[in-house]
Amino acid sequence: MDLSCFKAYDLRGRVPDQLNPALAERIGRAYVEVTGARKVIVGYDIRLSSPDIADALSSGLMAAGADVFDIGLCGTEHVYFATSHYRMDGGIMVTASHNPKDHNGMKMVASESRPISSDNGLNDIRDRVPEPFANAPQQGRYETLDVMDAYIDHLLGYVDATSLKPMKIVVNAGNGGAGLVVDALEQHLPFEFIKLHHEPDGNFPHGVPNPILPENRAITAETVLNHQAAMGIAWDGDFDRCFFFDETGRFIEGYYIVGLLADQFLRKTGGGKVIHDPRLTWNTLDLVRAAGGEPVESKTGHAFIKQRMRDEDAVYGGEMSAHHYFRDFAYCDSGMIPWLLVAERLSQSGQSLSSLIDARIEAYPASGEINRTIDNPPKVIQAIEEAYGPDAVAVNHIDGLSVEFETWRFNLRMSNTEPVVRLNVESRADKPLMETKTEELLAVMERLNNS
Template sequence: MDLSCFKAYDLRGRVPDQLNPTLAEKIGRAYVEITGAKKVIVGYDIRLSSPDITEALSSGLMAAGADVYDIGLCGTEQVYFATSHYGMDGGIMVTASHNPKDHNGMKMVGPESRPISSDNGLNDIRDRVLEPFANAPEQGRYETLEVMSAYVDHLLGYIDAGSLKPMTIVCNAGNGGAGLVIDELEQHLPFEFVKVHHQPDGHFPNGVPNPILPENRTATADAVIEHGAAMGIAWDGDYDRCFFFDENGRFIEGYYVVGLLADQFLRKTGGGKVIHDPRLTWNTLDLVKAAGGEAIESKTGHAFIKQRMRDEDAVYGGEMSAHHYFRDFAYCDSGMIPWLLIAERLCQSGQTLSSLIDARIEAYPASGEINRTINDPPKVIAAIEAKYSVGAKSVSFVDGLSVEFDNWRFNLRMSNTEPVVRLNVESRADKALMEEKTEELLQEMDRLNTN
């Protein structure tokens, strides 16, 4: 049996050769045997293969003796929400997020929506799939569960509704599932939504919903300008990531959104801890300190950030990849809470999004993440370390290599999944220096790669 759909954090593969109903049924059985779950939330995204895979998964869960609570078509965060909110033993979301449309996958959590990844059960589930199964003495039950209203109530709890003012917001669901939530939230908010690619459609008539690809941003940016909107928001297919555009239609790097959200959240909580990734840090450190919080660095990746947030009892965690995590959301990532907080900030401050962001870009210009295919990543990173650690203020290995000087710093790390090295460079209020050092590092990497 082909089990190549099992990855480090989740399952993803092509349908039907890497993932299909037959395998999904066995995964359901294995999930129950490995975790011991008795009550499991199941939800699925808009992909055409999702209903069949979900039905087979549910059959497997029930055959192994677990009760299935089907929350239907939803986003990944609704499975997280329902699992923790209703005190379930676990949850499984059938989704391939922003992968090609002939793919599907699963994201799994245990009690309190703690992630299940390769180091805490996912590999055991994979190995168990290969063995024969016997039915449980008592079959599990199946019931549907309506979670949208409780979930929407929870989302609205993050903002002060009385401080909101009418404004126009462009929202691009990319024909994923986010539009269904916007339609529910709309009834409670004074905003006018301009809806782009709004209807859920697993055929993806406008391409796979992945706003991180520059070619997928035009529709949102154009609509912002055409309608004179205060901002634009775009989501990936299962809407656990959201991306922002200012009132000029400019795409905002996720790094600056982390700082803005940390600042807005700490204003509400009056302090607390914020977890961030090590790729770009100075802007976040600056804003968190100014808002009376404490910034703590964690290895990149949702399993690491969520665990560190639990360990530190952090109120918020943010990655520049547009994943934002909230303590009151079971330490999970949400693509809905961030835009609500930023809309609230625009209403409260009377400022434009560009004016909030421009000052930060000026203070800490950044290269954005640059990927390079490298034959021998460890060799190249070691050589860069040897060269640049001379005279450096600090060298850190929390995630890859981070080297800091007085007025610029960089992070260089290997991808977990492909032979590429990812570079991020930032400076203190010196764009020319940032650009010069970025170019210098890229040339050095090219030179080392050919030697």
């Protein structure tokens, strides 16, 4: 049995050879046997294969004795919300996010929407799948559950509706599921939405929704300019990530959005802890401390960030990869709460998004994440630490290698899934220095790789 769809954090694979209804049925049975869940939320994304895989998954869950609450076509965060809001024992979202259209997958959570990954149950589920199954003495029941109204009410609770001002916002759902939520929110908000690729369509007529790819950004940027919109927002397929464009059509690096959201959130809470990843940090540290918060560094990756947020009771967590986590959202990531908070900030401050971001880019210019294929990543990273570490102010290994000097810093880390090393560099208000050090490090990496 091919179980290669099981990854570190979730399941993803080609349909039908790596994931299909027959395998999905067995995964449902294994999920119940490993977790002991009796009440499970099931939702699915817009992919053409998703309804059949979700049906088979539900059959397996019920055969193992669990009651299934089917929330239908939705985003990953609907499953997170429904699992915690309705106090279910677990939830499974059928999605492959931004993978190619012939792929599908699953994201699994336990009670309180705690992530199930390879270190806390996902490998056990994988190992249970090939073994024989017996039906439970009593089959679980099936029920549909409409969560949209409760979810929309929850989203609106993050902003002060009376402070929101009319503005034009370009929204690009990429033919994923985000358009359904924008339509549901629209009646409650004073915004005029210019909608791109809005209809859910698993054929992905405009390509797989992945706004992090530069070639996918142009239409959102151009539409912002053509309509003189206040900002643009684009989502991936299951809309657990959102990406921002300012009123000039410029794509904003996720790093600067983390700082903006931390600042906006701490203004509401009057303090608290904020979790951030180690790749780029100085802008976030600066803004969090200035707003009376306490920054806490965590290893990159949603399972690590969510656990650290629970451990610290943090109000907000952000990764530069455009994942944003909220304590009141079961410590989970949402692609809808962030843009509502940014719209609120624009309304309250009267400032443009570019003016809010420009000052931060100037204060802490950053390279953005640069990937290089390296034959022996551990050897190269160790050699760079030996070269740069002795003169550094600080060196840490929370996630890969972080090396800090008075005026610049860098993080170098290995990919979990491919022979790639990811580099991020930033400086204190010195863009030429950041660019020089970025080129220098890339040259050193290439030399070490070829030696």
